[in-house]
Amino acid sequence: MADASNGLFSAYVDSCDVLQIPRLARVSGSVELPGSKSIANRALLMAALGTNPDHSCNLKRLPNSDDVVILRNILPSLGVSVKESDSGVQIQADHHRLSPSEGEFYVENAGTALRPLLAILSALKGSYLIYGNEQMNRRPIGDLARCLQSLGVEVSASEGGCPPVRITSEGWKGDRARIQGKTSSQFISAMLMAAPLTEKEFVLQLEDEPVSKPYIDLTIAMMKDFGVEVHRKNFQEFTVPGGQAYHAPDEYEIEGDASAATYFLAAGALTNQGPIQVHGLGRSSIQGDQDFVRILQEMGAEIELGEHSIEARGGPGLKALDLDMNAMPDAAMTLATLNLFAEGQSSIRNIANLRVKESERIHGLKTELERTGATVEEGVDYLRISPPSKIQPARFQTYQDHRMAMAFSLVSAGSSIEIEDPGCVRKTYPDYFLDFLKVVRK
DSSP, X not given: OOHHHHHHHHHHHHHOSEEEEOOOSEEOEEEEOOBOHHHHHHHHHHHHXXXXXXBOEEEESOOOOHHHHHHHHHGGGXXXXXXXXXXXXXXXXXXXXXXXXXXXEEOTTOHHHHHHHHXXXXXXXXXXXXXXXXXXXXXXXXXXXXXXXTTTOEEEEXXXXXXXXXXXXXXXXXXXXXXXXSSOHHHHHHHHHHGGGGOSOEEEEESSOOSOHHXXXXXXXXXXXXXXXXXXXXXTEEEEOSSOOOOOOSEEEOOBOHHHHHHHHHHHTSTTOOOEXXXXXXXXXXXXXXXXXXXXXXXXXXXXXXXSEEEEEOOSOOBOOEEEOTTOHHHHHHHHHHGGXXXXXXXXXXXXXXXXXXXXXXHHHXXXXXXXXOEEEEOSSEEEEEOOSSOOOEEEOOTTOHHHHHHHGGGGGTSOEEEEOGGGGGGTOTTHHHHXXXXXXX
């Protein structure tokens, strides 16, 4: 398909109210993954903190998703130059330290922008307001706010501990803090990313077992790439030694999005389907969601891991599993729809934090999957899914949630479907449905 046609199709998806997808007969092909949103927004901030008027950093494969564009557009107001080049996006701070003493920042629904930005600004001196759209302003920030308050930062959030959030700071007054990790690992990542700005040793202790542990390790690995060491004692204590500063490499490549890869790999793993190959992600990935391939293997799929690619091929059938998905809750949504094609009842456990994501995902998944004829039991932190004898045609609501839209696309392997508000995939993967159509046959 020509580039102009690609653009027209993406514009169509972006504007249409309902996308119709007929039942698919065959799934095979290859996809070039967009860069990871989680890596991209961390890289943008670390590059902003690790460059100066004499040194820039070229970020390669920076995705054009809404969350990344939002943070890119904020950086100039922090004194950071952002320039497109043939090989990537050039980041260069205008000063040796982020400079604003006040400002208001609108982040729409970008949690990977709001959380670290809040912590980083709190480590500077000034007064700032950060707010989002209606969805963002329902997502709790209280655990992070209380952690910053313990360091002498004035933080005021709206009722329920949600954005908008205003901070007034003279910098962190302490060198040790405690935080809860059960709501979002992004709170922990935000504190770790901001800690080097204090120039002192900083110790962060966790009050509970954190969710999404691989994302914390992702942050630590990237901080090392940008010149800062973090010492982790299990997942209960993190020490950022003093006297460190970010130093961005001349060039940094964003690897393919492992969460986005799960949709295509799951499609390739369907009974007697595939192969589907995703490019831009391989065995050396630093993203925790790559472990989804292990689940596919346990369910009966054939997986081939390359250095920069992964291939999935379906076997004679998929087995239902009982799985703890706390480490990769985004992939739990892919798994929920894949379970419609598995033999027997499946259980997805320890996913309570899905209730405070872009939508209330546990109840949303139950409601929508039942439209296919499945029997779904919802608990406080789990789903149990019994597939229907025959998947029924369904029209899915997406709740303005990009991962709902992408996950439900898999159901088209069993029946014709309709997806409301398909343009919500702009948040992380604007061309998702274009790429999905490249690997399916009607």
